[in-house]
Amino acid sequence: YVGLPLSLRFSEVGFKVLGFDIDAEKERKIKKGESYIAHIPSADIQAATQKNFEATTDFSRLKEADSVIICVPTPLNQYREPDLSFVINTVEAALPYLRKGQIVSLESTTYPGTTEEELRPRIEKKGFKIGTDIFLVFSPEREDPGNGKFTTKTIPTIVGGTTPACLDAGSALYAIAINHI
Numbered sequence: 001y002v003g004l005p006l007s008l009r010f011s012e013v014g015f016k017v018l019g020f021d022i023d024a025e026k027e028r029k030i031k032k033g034e035s036y037i038a039h040i041p042s043a044d045i046q047a048a049t050q051k052n053f054e055a056t057t058d059f060s061r062l063k064e065a066d067s068v069i070i071c072v073p074t075p076l077n078q079y080r081e082p083d084l085s086f087v088i089n090t091v092e093a094a095l096p097y098l099r100k101g102q103i104v105s106l107e108s109t110t111y112p113g114t115t116e117e118e119l120r121p122r123i124e125k126k127g128f129k130i131g132t133d134i135f136l137v138f139s140p141e142r143e144d145p146g147n148g149k150f151t152t153k154t155i156p157t158i159v160g161g162t163t164p165a166c167l168d169a170g171s172a173l174y175a176i177a178i179n180h181i
Contacts, residue, residue: 002107002141003071004037009152009177011048018065019055030055062097067173069105070094071141082110084118091119095126098134103169105137114138116162131163137170138162156180 003019011017021027029036030053033046045053062068072086087108098104104123106115115138120130128134138160157178161167175181 003069004035004040005152006069006071006107006177007053008040008044008048011051011053012153013177015052015176017048017053018061019053020057020059020062021055022057024057027055027057059093060097062094063099065102067103067105068094068098069107069139071107074108074110082114084110084114087114088118088122091122095122098123098126098128100128100133103135103137103166103173105139105170105173107139107141109141115160120162131161131165135166135169136162137166137173139170139174153177154179 003021007017007019019030026036030045030049033042033049035042035045070087070090072090074082074084074087077083087106087110094104104119106119115136120136123134123136124130130136139157155178157174157180159167159170159174159181161170171181
């Protein structure tokens with residue numbers, strides 16, 4: 001419910017968008033021009049796929065992307081703490097395909113420090129220097145499904161970077177698609 005609206009918004013402003021999901025059914029629906037989210041019309045999917053939006057389950061294609069925005073669930077566990085397994089599994093799956101120059105943004109709802117404590121060490125372990133090779137960003141999801149007064153474009157977005165260079169890169173990325181950063 002976060003990744004698809006964000007993908008459509010970046011598509012709308014002219015980005016080539018490659019949506020990744022482990023769910024082959026979502027990929028199939030996007031390729032057929034069908035929405036899998038009730039408040040997103042299939043016509044929006046069709047318009048984007050005819051223009052510059054594509055869906056895939058092939059993580060090796062991450063190397064094609066200039067920006068990787070991670071939008072995965074973080075359900076609460078039995079102790080009411082975020083279950084980071086989706087975040088960690090996604091980062092681990094992406095690591096072999098990351099390349100220098102990419103922005104990696106965590107957009108999942110989680111506690112402060114997740115980007116620094118969980119993503120950064122994994123990316124650095126692969127030999128990347130954060131702020132020089134990879135620009136690591138956190139931008140908590142800002143969706144308000146069903147609220148006609150706000151859209152992905154108009155909901156103010158918070159962007160944080162693990163270094164000043166990361167913040168600059170992340171802010172520049174989101175500012176293209178979101179009205180207020």
